[in-house]
Amino acid sequence: MSEPTNENAPENKEPAPNPPQETPEEKGPEPGEFGKLLAENGLTVDPLGPDAVGVEMIGVAPDKVLDVAKFLRDSQITKMDFLMSVSGVDHKEYRESVYHVYSVDTHKSICIKVKADNDHVPSLMPVWPAADWHEREAFDLFGIIYDGHPDLRRLLMPVDWIGYPLRKDYKQDDPRLVWNER
Amino acid sequence: MSNVAEADQTQENKIFTTLQNLLESNGIICSSVDLLYNWARSNSIWPMTFATSCCGIEMMSTSASNFDISRFGSEVFRATPRQSDLVITAGTITHKMAPALVRLYEQMPEPKYVIAMGACTVTGGMYEDRTYSVVRGVDRLIPVDVYVPGCPPRPEALLDALMLLQKKMRKESIKDRRQRAELHKPKVRLGPGEVLLPLGTTDEEFVRWGVQAEGYNVTEMQKNGELELVRGNCKFRHERADERERARKQRTGA
Structure with a gap:
């Protein structure tokens, strides 16, 4: 009599822990403070959660990034008046432009990530003029083309350089540089 | 075409020897000209102000009072290649900087000397392995007289290099300056x-x-x-x- 009860008991217990494991994986990150504010004002963004130091990250489509940037700068709640950095990221399939913006007034910052549409991203120079050289650098090293930038030239590499050196698939095969081979 | 240069050189040597013979026959001895010329030259090597990265800080330190490069007559850092005898390449040379360095070197008057200061200008240093932008050693662009290893080298090392260069200069002769000019072409x-x-x-x-x-x-x-x-x-x-x-x-x- 004791044997069948022992066999039945683990069978009954097995299905019990399964349902709670499935539910948290399906949910994406919750929209943070700025994500909610943007959604209230009719600007839908992709919440990406906080980064390692707790700065809220949002993903924005290239055609909406100018509106979002203008809102973040002009809104009396956010007052994002200081563009800290523009970075380029190479994900192999696509390139990404990442903006870190800070508010001198509220001491809060936000990270805006824009997936480049076939390497094209609108320039944020009309909103934050500081983007000028940052975007030129990202163009120089990653080949991200910032539409609307008034002077998109190479910044760090020589003017006649071929290719974008920080891309993952970059291979230096410029015949003019044979003399500098290892 | 090389005969032209050789002919020039032999002709120049002839002029020197005839001049020397003429002077010696009139009681003037020319044997000490080299000594005097080299003494003056080697004790007033004016370096060019050329620093591209951290080695430049050590170079400045060398010229400051603790190490005092003026003991060797080299305290006059000129901000123009036309007045300088020596270029201390203090720092990494990138592809963007390379044409500028070659042009500056070409603008310097003969006799001119180069000290490659720091690992970057000796071999490319830590950029030697996989770089897309750094020149692997400045001797791929211009001839180097003294190499100073280190990252960056201490001021003592640079002073040692300067003394080595002085020794080299003292061994040279005014007669073979054409040959020296050849050696110092970029x-x-x-x-x-x-x-x-x-x-x-x-x-x-x-x-x-x-x-x-x-x-x-x-x-x-x-x-x-x-x-x-x-x-x-x-x-x-x-x-x-x-x-x-x-x-x-x-x-x-x-």
Whole structure:
């Protein structure tokens, strides 16, 4: 009599822990403070959660990034008046432009990530003029083309350089540089 | 074409010897001219203000009171190549900086000297392995007299290099200054079929430049049409890229 009860008991217990494991994986990150504010004002963004130091990250489509940037700068709640950095990221399939913006007034910052549409991203120079050289650098090293930038030239590499050196698939095969081979 | 240079040199030596004989027959001894000339020259080496990165800080430290480069007569850092005898390449040279460095070197008057300061200018340093933008050693662009290893070297090392350079200068003779000028022409150690030509060089000049293509008879190659002359400042042309590629593949085993 004791044997069948022992066999039945683990069978009954097995299905019990399964349902709670499935539910948290399906949910994406919750929209943070700025994500909610943007959604209230009719600007839908992709919440990406906080980064390692707790700065809220949002993903924005290239055609909406100018509106979002203008809102973040002009809104009396956010007052994002200081563009800290523009970075380029190479994900192999696509390139990404990442903006870190800070508010001198509220001491809060936000990270805006824009997936480049076939390497094209609108320039944020009309909103934050500081983007000028940052975007030129990202163009120089990653080949991200910032539409609307008034002077998109190479910044760090020589003017006649071929290719974008920080891309993952970059291979230096410029015949003019044979003399500098290892 | 090399005969032209040789003829020039022998003629110059003849003039010197006849002049020396003439003076000596009149009771004037010329034997100490070299000594005097080199003494004056080696004790007033004016360096050019050329610092591209952290080695520049050590160079400044060398010129400051603790180490005091003026003990060797080199405290006058000139901000123009036209007044300087020495270029201390203090820092990494990138592809963007390379044409500027070659141009500055070419603007310096003879006799001119180069001290390669720091690992970056000796071999490329920590950028030597996989770099897309750094020149692997400044001797690929200009001839170097003294190499100073270190990252960055201490001021004592730079002073030691300066003293070595002084020793070298004291051994030189005023007679073979043409030969020295040859040695101090900017040169690029290129493979077969590649030669750097500065702007405005003539065909005679080319032979001197061609010396750098080691183990190859450049004039012969030029006759056979294996080599193409490219004019312009710091422009390079390769004619045997496939050969080099094969050699590199063999070397790396790819």
